[in-house]
Every structure is written in structure tokens, then in C-alpha cells.
Amino acid sequence: MLIKQLQLKIVDGKGSLYSLIIWDEKNRVDLFFDIETKVLNIMGNNDLQQFLLSNEYQLRKLLHNKRADSYYVGFQLKFSMLDGKDIAAFNNRDNIVVKDHGSISVIIKEEKKELIEVYTDASYDEKLQKGAYSILKKDLDGNYEEHQLSSEYKDSASIELQAVIKALELYCGDLRIVTDSQYVRKGISEWMVHWKLNDWCTANGTKAKNIDMWLRLEQLCEDRYVEFGYVKAHNDHFENEYCDLLARKKRESMNCEQLKNFVF
Template sequence: MNLSPQLYLLDGSSYIYRAYYGIRDLATSGGLPTNAVFGFTKMLLGLLQENRPDYLAVVFDRPREETFRREIYPEYKANRDAVPEDLASQIPYIRRILEALNIPALEAPGFEADDVIATLSRRYAAEGMEVTVVTGDKDLMQIVGDGIGLLDTMKDKRSGPRDVLERFGVPPERVPDVLGLAGDTSDNIPGVPGIGEKTAAELVNRFGSLERVLEWKNLVSGKKRRENLQSHEDQARLSKTLATVRYDVPLEVSLAALRRRTPNLPEVISLLRELEFGALEIAFTPPAPGVVEIYSDGSGRASGPGGYGVVLRYGEHEKELSGFEAASTSQRMELLAAIRGLEALTNPSTVRLFSDSQYLVRGMSEWIHGWIRDGRLETPDTLANQDLWQQLLALSGEHEITWNWVRGHAGHPFNERCDKLAKRAADEGMRETEERLRKADRPGSTAKEEKLIPSPVAPREDSEFDADEDGQLRLC
């Protein structure tokens, strides 16, 4: 377990454009475009829920005309279109969302977001922080190193030094050398004609750096390539400068200013209502006083593997549960998810349980009375999943429960979150099971035969659920 404080720096421009192009044709009843605001807020909410950083900031670009790179090379990013009008109108709302959530928005005159991110990453990694840069921008791979990693939330992929080596063929600190030689069409960085990333990586690995390549260009194979290195030497050096992030941005921001703070909920709710984001409003609205909300979902094929995901909410506290079964029907996983959520309650409680499974919700609110009356709940082999229904009935007798159905995969934040937990648990469980099988099947293995049978993975608790002030409810 990593006990270092966690600092997340989010590349705001990258997030905004991903949201804008990922969701289209969304607007308020009054015609205000909201697709970028909705996507940005939803992705940010997911990031906060899944990673729970101790410190967080969103970093924005200044207009490219105001950066030092544009001063030394006027064509820098000149190939990019202007910000679409329907996106420009949403950016003030994104900033209002961040303000209501008490999340700092940072930028620095004369510099790009990458420079601010690089400066803060190096500064706080040196102080023992574990820094995660949330971006899909390959340029930031050059800052990866001790205490600094990247997270691409769209691909659910974290990148460390080995990933940089696989992507560019060089270690992180040599990425600017590769880009200096190969150029970068997305930023309109020219590089050296006739040299692509693969060749650039080979040259940098052979000679050590862009400067050394230029120094020993007569040893480079290919007459045309040598001629291009000779005639475009200054352009190569300029390109490396353009591609290299700065670590010396004069930004005065304290670590304390980046600490996660409680959102201004009245302001958040008011803004979400103004934007007509009913689904997101649910995510920020705490349960009624004294009520525990349980969201549950199961994921699996007809005969397994299966996973379950559960989110419990009480006041401002939350807890996540997830687990795996190698052989289980999808219906059993839906029931098991609800069971695991209820088992987490150690005191009688008033519960609102939500699921997208009508099988579960109707079973517990309608059908179970008939099963009891007809004796099917107790008579062996007369009811599918009889053992789980019996467990649910016993657990429901300990609490005051209302069973609520929510439409699955319809943008409900907690249903989607549970679904993701369930699928991730199933994937991880199968990987662990397959690894056990491989180890047991190796020549000379002393594993007993019964160990070849896949066994369920213990539930994983991803976050602590504190007791309320009077200690009456302790979900742990």
C-alpha cells in the first residue's frame, strides 16, 4: 500500500477537449451547449471517486499567442483551429464548477499547462509526494520518473518509465531529443525532414542525445539523412527547445492550497440545476439524515466469471466493495452484490438499496412474499438461487429496507460506478485465477489438485467508511 501523500495534477485543456468531442448535441432547454461541461464534470467526478487524491489542481493553458514558444517560433501550433464557438461559451461554466468544488485552477502567463505541470510535479515529488499527472498528452511522458507517473483516464492506463520506453523507444528524459529530430505535427514542431520517431529513437540511443547526433552526423547512415541533419541543424535544436517542458515556471502556490477541500454543495447543486444535469446532481446530494444508501451491481456471463460492485453512502461518507467469483451466473452476482452491501452494516439501519436488476428489486419487494407463502423459499430445488434469496431475507429482517430500481447504463453516476467496480473485479479475479493455474501447471509444481479449481477472490475494500459522530453506525 502506498502511504505517500497523493497529488493529482489534471491537464485541463486535454480534459475539456476530450469531453467536448466525446459527448455531442447536449444543451439546456434554453439552448445553452453543455456537452463539454457535462463530460468534464462527469470525468472529474469519476477521478475523485476512484482515486481520492489528497491534493489536486486543474492546470489550464494560456492562449498560445502569449507563450514563450510562440515568441521564438511564430508557427508553433499555428495549424490548430480556433476554439469552437460552442465550446468557448462553456469554459466559464467549467471554471465555475471547479470553483464550487473548491478545486484550484492554475495557469501561468507566458507558459503552457505542460510547463506548470512539470514544475509542480518535480517540486512536490522532491518533497516526497506521489504525483500523478492526468492527461492523454504524449508530450508529458518526458516528466515521468521517481514519484511522477501519468494517468490516462480514457484508457484507464497508468504510465511509468517502462511505458515511456515502449512508446518512444527512449527513457523519459530523452523524449525531447526524439521529438526534436522527428518533429510533432500536432504542435507544428518541424523537426528534421525524413526522420520519423522510430529513426529518431535509434539515433538518440546510438549517440546519446540530439546534440550528439548533430555532432556526429557524418556517421549517420544514408546520404539524404546526413544532408538533412546538416541543413536543418538549427531547426532541430529549435524543435527540441519547443518540445522540452520547463521546470522553472515562477508560480507561487503552496501545497496547502492544493489540499482537497469539501465542495460548496449549495453552490454545486445550484449550478448543476442551472445546467440541467439531473444525473450528476444525484452524485453530489448526500442521503437523507439517518439513511444509508446502497448501490449494487453484478457483472457476469451465463456461467461466470462474475464480479460485483457496491457503493455505500451515509452522510458525507462513502465505502466501496468489490469481489469476484470464477463460476457464477449474472443473476447470482446481482444478488450477491446486494448481500455484500447489507453485510457491511453492523447495526440495524434504515436503508435505501438501488440496483438496475429488476430480478433483485422485484424479487425482494414483490415475489418473495409468494415464495414464503408457497414454501418455495425453504423447499429444496424449487427456487433458483434459493440460498441467496434466503440470505437476503435474513439480512432484510435486520434493517428497514426499501428496494429501488434504477435504469442501467443510463448515466446514473452510482450505477455506472458499481458496474465499473464489478467488471474490474471480474477481470482482476480471472487474471489472478489464470496465474494460479499457470503456476500449478508448471513442471515440478507441488500444487495439489484441488488448487486447480478457481476459488473466489476475497472482497476488496477500496476506501474507509468512518463512523458518524455518535458512533451508532459503523460500516467497516
């Protein structure tokens, strides 16, 4: 897939309607986007306009995902788009995202390889600010190996990402990682390829979170084949439910240790 690097600037705004320009090294395109109705008009008649029209779904996702407070005259953003990316396939949670020695693709479940599977999950108590995660390895003979670990991070999404990274560190070779985290899945399949090209800036113009962890995940996938599957949480999936239980037990044991130190 061809990666096209572009720049965007908001040049005018009235109410919910904004005027934008997008340009590359050769062409410029004017756009009008209403952040309330989501109506998008891509003006002009050049190669860039045709590129944006043929990849309109990607452009819409970028504009839709921008926070309302990031729409203001003068806002600028460097960003990238993938020509011909099958967005629907990547967005289908039943499909499996593949990192194959640095390249990224998506396959249907029927095409998945026979691999060691590693399930991960996280648990976080906001009140006590304690978090933990679990890793459950299932080998090709159906045998299980489990790990329960504490986390220093203060939000569930970061701990979910930490769990996946730890799994990749613990087990070498080709793997299938299964997570219930949309943050992890979207980061791998959708966000990270653009963050790397955009100096790790999001559509809102702010820095992405957990950059060091995303770089570590990328490093761990460079010289191997890794499939990333998704399972909906709390949906009677045995390994996912067991991982959830392990993570919660580890986190609750940490809570108990903290409560012992309280003076009443």
C-alpha cells in the same frame, strides 16, 4: 393486505385453450385461458370468483408467466394472491419498495427517507465463468466507501442478489439499497411473498432458484427498515456506472489470473 392461499389444476386442454379449476377451502371456480391470445374467462358466481375478478391482474401475471411447456393436463400448483395489492405501484420502477421490520410496501420517491445509500452491481464472464460484484456506500455527508468482491456463482442474477445481501451484512441500521437488477427487485416485491407460502414453487411448478439467499435476505431485513430503489443500468447514473466499473475491474483481474495459469 389479506393473503389468500389457493390451489390450481389444469383439467383439460385443446390447442392453446386450457380449462382450469381454482379452489380454496370453501369454493371452486372454473376458468378458461388461451395461452396464445391471453383471453381469460373466470366462471361461476361465488366469493372466490369475485376475489379472482377483483384481483385479476395478479392472476393474469401468474398465468402469463407460466412457461408454455408447463401447461398440460394434470398440472397442479399451490399458490397465493394478495387481496387489494396495488400491482401498478409495485411495478412502477420509479417507486421504492420498502421492507419495514418484515412488512412490505411501496412508496413514491418523494416519500423516501434520508438514509445511507448503498449501490450494488455485478459482472459475469460466461466464457471464463468468472464473476464479481461491487458495493458503493454513500453516507449522509456524501462520502463514499467501496468494496470489490469475487463471486462463486455462475450467473449474473445470482451475483446481483449476492451483492445486495453482502451490502445488508456490511452495513447495519436503516439503509437504502439501489440496484439495477430486476431479478432482485421482483424477487423482493413480487415473488418472495408467494414463494414462502407455496413451498418455494414457481408458477411453472419448479423450485425457485437461490432459496438460501432469499431466506438470508429476508432475515437481514427482519429487524430494520430498508428501502430498495431501482436504477436502469448504463443510463448515465454516476453511482451505478461506477459500481459497474468496479465490478468489471474485479472480474477482469480474476480473468487475468486465470489466463496466467493457462499453458500455451
